[in-house]
Amino acid sequence: DSGVTQTPKHLITATGQRVTLRCSPRSGDLSVYWYQQSLDQGLQFLIQYYNGEERAKGNILERFSAQQFPDLHSELNLSSLELGDSALYFCASSVALAPGELFFGEGSRLTVL
């Protein structure tokens, strides 16, 4: 158990809909990262937050947004969903700004029909 909790584990929704994925980092970790993993794309970095502030952006679509709350949990919002958004979404946390060791949750599997 990495100590990172992600909910929901599975989500099935329709195109055009909006979903929110939730992540609770390990106790004491200030950095939260979001990744998308699909079969043909590997692990794609989306966005990083550190202590409530956005620190780095990767290949995150404009339809996607995220935030980190004062209690350090984070949410990833995906809107106007398309079939191609079906993927495994991972949250990871680390204690510092630089990743060092990332601790990953078990992921949220999103299926868009």
Added chain:
Amino acid sequence: QKEVEQDPGPLSVPEGAIVSLNCTYSNSAFQYFMWYRQYSRKGPELLMYTYSSGNKEDGRFTAQVDKSSKYISLFIRDSQPSDSATYLCAPMDSNYQLIWGAGTKLIIKP
């Protein structure tokens, strides 16, 4: 061209064999090199990391970096069925972001 290239496999070897997993990269500024292991339906977990060129050993695992050729290797000795997983290499860039390879799926046959 991707910054980090990794053969997706699958690589299938018999139990007890020595396994060699490899990555190449294009950015000569990379200094830290991570190896993560991902079991099916689980999140990746850090296996080991190295700094700059050289070798690092941890039990049955050895990580090797050759910066002159921009080549990263992970060796597994006495491979076990429990080593069956996807192995991802991930150098760290100057912005402290991990640049992920696509991962190599490894299958150890009993």
